Amino acid sequence: MSSAFDNAYSILKNSLDAPSAAYFASCVNCGLCAEACLFYTETGDVKNTPIYKVEPLRRVWEQEHTTLGRLGKLLHLAQRITDQDLADWAPLAYDTCTLCSRCAMVCPTGVDPSYLIRKFREGLVAAGHAPEDLVKASENAITAGSPGAVQWSEVAAKLKEIEQQYNYSVPVDKEGANFLVLLSSWEILNFPAYLGSLGRILNASRYTWTLSSHVFDGTNAGAHLGHPDIARQLVQRIVDVAEGLKVECVITPECGHAYTALRWDGPNLIGRGYHFDVKHVLEVLDGMRRSGRIRLKGTLPQRLTYHDPCQLSRRGGLQEQPRNLLRYLAPEFREMDDYGTANWCCGGGGGVFANSRADEVRIKVFDKKRRQIEHTGVNTVVTACANCRMVMQEAFQHYGMNVNLQDITEIVAQHLVEPSPDEGGGERRRR
Amino acid sequence: MDTTELLYWARNTGPNLALTLLVLGVLLRLFEIFKLGRRPDFARRRPKSAGNGWKTVFTRTFAASGPLTESPLVYLSSYTFHICLLFISIFHIPLIGFLRILSPYIGTEYSPHVINAFTGVSLLALLILLLARITHKVRRFLSTTGDYLAWLLCFLPILTGLFTYNSLGLSADAALAYHLLSVELLLALLPFTPLFHAISWLIARWYTGDFYGRRGVPS
16 A cells, blocks of 8 residues: 555544544435435436445445444455545546535435545545646645636736726725735636626725735635645635734635635634634625615616525525525526525536536536526526636536626626715725 | 244343343444544534524424425335334334333223234335335445345334234244344344434434534525
């Protein structure tokens, strides 16, 4: 056995906790989780059954943490896992699982396979079986500050464009602001209108805000990869900057996994709570509208639906906020058949979109979302995750779908009532 | 060992052995789970998220609409089997006998038709579940020897109970001996087969409910 494998085995063994053991002990192989996974429903491949994706981890649990399993191992009756097993299972854990957790919502005994897959990924990366693209993205995040290797100089150039277009100054490294705004590489490169819109809204709300030149990308490639050390470093950078700038709240990018990584995983990665709040922009926008900090006018005439990013709705608890905003702004808003905690993933979460090895299967499984969207009869889909947006944009093109894709922050900004000069208005640009 | 000796063993040594294995086995399995512990969660939980573990223990009893429509046979057979098993267990004659020692007010008059109906439906539900396991490609692919053993351990006591209750086939003593032995086998092996889910489901559901509840997600 190689030392990498020994290390991976040790990581797998030590990653198992009481919930993992309860899950493995409770699984009766009923296979109901398969019907909840779009990688099974769309491919029909039994290997894509969520609980099967962690079979090597189950064997580690059985042979290391149960008396009968240990006895079996001692008597050479147990089937030990090998490095080849990990290599064989890696595509199941990385390419055909978006960590969407839909499987966790349906198991009659309460098993959460996605909880186990996150642990399994930790062993796979230690064994050297993680997808190269994710490894590269993590390296970029550590060395360049962004998984896409976007540098601050590129961000600064985009900020100049935004300042020109939106007619305000973007505050950078401002101490004591209400909000520290984080972005994602996708937003910086492909959707600069997001920051332009968010800045307008924050200025109108009379809250102060800032960007940081030290930490601008809020995504966490280490969390995707299953590398706790990298994930911890990336979280710690944000925490250091946010606490150094003494901001009240960090607004995570419109990216589901960035929210999960910082809001829910981050404190556990660094071993303490934060001295600031973490909110997704959906929470901020809905909160400001309800408290009267911002006012909105007009409505969207078209029929539209909302795609729930899994990490926001099913793993983040943000189901009501986007709906509050859309019901206010879009009288023709309608839900898909399965939505909220029952929503179907776009197929590109959990690092799948960043993993080129999974391109083909990702496009294939999007057929589920295509059918859902077409069933609603809308021609506009709204979402709140740049990653979902990229996945859907590509898939719409592939399937020849004539559907517009809109971002919720931009929609809010389009309906924003600009405050009068008497009301004040944040950072106006001096000309 | 003749039938009388077998029945004597099944009535005396058997239950003691089975119950000892059951209790020690369950304690061991619970220890194996809880000794692994769980790291503290430093993330600030959503308000009103306390109690979600218990909530999910209860709510997960009801099938989500999606899976229910996708696998109705599995759900209906599972519900039927579990409800019938509960009924049969409550009205299990040796158990009634034991309870009557504790309280003479516990009645013994039950309609044989009701008992037989529940037993028959249980057996039918179990057969459907077996068929569903064998014929569905995912379940067939996932199933292990342990799953089939668990099925057999459930099936045998009900089948032998039906034979004993209605005095079918074997002599009364032999039928009763086999019935008691099958029940004892079920109890003794419960902690060491997938049947342990009869206990661990509560823990698994609680953990999932708590994990998602902290995030404000109803699960």
